[in-house]
Amino acid sequence: MLTGDKLETATCTAKNAHLITRNQDIHIFRSVTTRGEAHLELNAFRRKHDCALVISGDSLEVCLKYYEYESWSLRVSVPLWFAADAPHPEGSDSASCCRSARGSSPCAVGDGGNDVSMIQEADCGVGVEGKEGKQASLAADFSVTQFKHLGRLLMVHGRNSYKRSAALSQFVIHRSLCISAMQAVFSSVFYFASVPLYQGFLIIGYSTIYTMFPVFSLVLDKDVKSEVAMLYPELYKDLLKGRPLSFKTFLTWVLISIYQGSIIMYGALLLFDSEFLHIVSISFTSLILTELLMVALTIQTWHWLMIVGELLSLSCYIASLVFLPSLIDIYFITTVSFLWKVTVITLVSCLPLYILKYLRRRFSPPNYSKLTT
Incomplete structure (x- = not known):
């Protein structure tokens, strides 16, 4: 300090x-x-x-x-x-x-003009608005009106910001790697022919309106209440170890992405009927549902905007099917065969991960879980 x-x-x-x-x-x-x-x-x-x-x-x-x-x-x-x-x-x-x-990685705290150079040089600068003016506050990354607010800034907002940024970055990686794994499996099955799995609006829609709202709603997630985080500052020590965002978590999400992308693609290739358009319909719908379910399984404290984001993304996908007749077979997706195939593929891609997560929390729970029960 x-x-x-x-x-x-x-x-x-x-x-x-x-x-x-x-x-x-x-x-x-x-x-x-x-x-x-x-x-x-x-x-x-x-x-x-x-x-x-x-x-x-x-x-x-x-x-x-x-x-x-x-x-x-x-x-x-x-x-x-x-x-x-x-x-x-x-x-x-x-x-x-x-x-x-x-x-x-220091955090500099100052309230006067002589602290400006220190605040700007530090990795994180906090300015306190005091009797000496607002020079330090204007030059800092964060500004507080009283020194006592520094505790809440670090223990609550700082902790939540770190964990939310870690979850958001990992899901952005998962979202991209999952569809990349599907393309790799698809190309390998067809002798590495230069044929894209998804074309045009499907790729753009997957990266924007179909999955953007649920993924970015993770910035509203929190594991414990603000009062608990202030009462138990020991929770902040877990962040010093870098466990929420490390090479281990990165490799874990890479494996998850490869597993889910492979399951979705192989499942669509095994269960499709006769047309190539059916492969696209089954795999893309399963991909969207898998991403929405993975976000839902990761959320620890639901916010009403998270529910809105999940429903809005799913509604946008269903509504856009009317304008994509050349990319997705509209008549096929209304059949019972399509529904049970998508359901089976989605469950196989998500259910094992949910079971592993449950067993881990059951036998090796994190520290904050003791304060949420």
Whole structure:
């Protein structure tokens, strides 16, 4: 966490952020320039117990130069003013530093004009509208009116934003890879002939009106209520591990896309009657329904706009069939044969994934699931 350029600012910020308690003793490290002075100050602090350390950058540089091991082995409750890219002292819980973060992803918080450069340099800048004006607020990525709102910005909005962005990006990948897998299977069956599976409006409609609304409605999803996220800030720690969006989740969705695309395509090739147009009708309808079902299975907290998005996409597809007689056989899709074939293919592509998801949540539930029951 980046604080101001004064020892008093670092101390007040640490207290407001509850890094240290209000009645905890604070040891202000005296300004030192020589090895002897640093040795005396380190011994003086070592004799204290359950005390927070406040040290300036110049004094810390001297200590690290002559007593690097001793400086980092101090057992303090909460060290203040240590560099963010340096290891925490043994036994410490957190650190508050002053404009010295390198090799990390800092979040800069400021309320004055002298904080503008710090806010712009950080990966995420938060400006507080205060008595010093709105310079910091205008230069920041996010703006809050009071410092206490920073907790909700991080624990609620920041956490939801990360998880929603992860889910949205994965579904965009799934949506594209699924239809690509179908095209690959189709080409391999017909000896890699350069014949597209879907033509014209079907490709454009699949990427826009047929699947866009449900997929983008995932930005409204949330796993826990805002009050629960504020009450249990430990939930934020799961995001630090990068599990919602990692190589593992990416490969998982790639396998899901290949599996579903292959099932839909092979199912349509096995169950179609006699015309090529029937393959397109069965596979494309199954693809749309699979995508809508996958979004529904991923949602954890339903919002009324999500329901509208699902119904709107399905309605747009059904309504557009009237204008696509050359691409989809309208008479065939009204038969019982078409309905049971599409139903079987859709269930085979989605039901195993739902069972695996249920078993995983049953035997290895995530941390937030304990707070939703």
